[in-house]
Amino acid sequence: MAEKIKEYESEELTVIWKPEKCIHSEVCYKGLPDVFDPKARPWVNVAGESDQRIKEQIDRCPSGALSYKLKNESVAGDTIEDEQIVEVTKGGPLMVYGNIKVKHHDGSETSKHRMTAFCRCGASSNKPYCDGTHKKINFEG
Template identity: 55%
Template sequence: MEKQITKHYTNGEVTVVWQPHLCVHSAICFRGLPTVFDPRKRPWITTEGGSTVAIVEQIQKCPSGALSYFMNTQVEEQEPVEVETETIIEILPKGPLLVYGNLKVKDAAGNETKKSQVTAFCRCGQSGNKPYCDGSHVTAKFEG
């Protein structure tokens, strides 16, 4: 199982939270805002490259939840923001099952986790972070 690291990047107004073990490598982040998210650079997130509004809008498109944020005037440990929308399920070709909306996920041990916005579930069976997708479908060359 991949080491579960959490990194924080801030511009003083918003803090970007990155959890690489959740990433499904959709590339939505750097295709949408390459001045902030550039995997060729170290660090790969430079919050000075975009406005707070642009950063927040781009993070909200992250299908896995690997990227999240909090405003520096808030406490990081607050409950997730609940999305007011119907639940939508989308199957990504050769990738995870994306569920949009507010969810309560119960693991095999009975532990419950609240999820909101977009949650990526493993379809290939190879994830080290089941039931969530960790991007293993790429190396497994998953077809589905």
């Protein structure tokens, strides 16, 4: 099954959203509510702020569900150099920043870039990745 991808375009920038990767952390909405409004349709308003501010906010997306590309350029922000950083978020996922390879129980492997959110609450329906369920079950950890 093909991954669902939505794109929102301005004159110079395309915002890319992959809903299946989104953990609904609200980092985008809280950072730029004039651009990212989950109650509006479409929920991304690329005219709500400058391209530079939108890019900066997208770079803060903890799941990597949001990315962007500039016209005539490849997708931005897909790689981080050699370093990996692991962050335990309060009441949320285990965030791994950097390029990693995830080895699954069935022997398959998945390459991840930029950042990856791993489930800590045990209730995700997308294990080992976080799907935002920790908010619904009021996970504390």
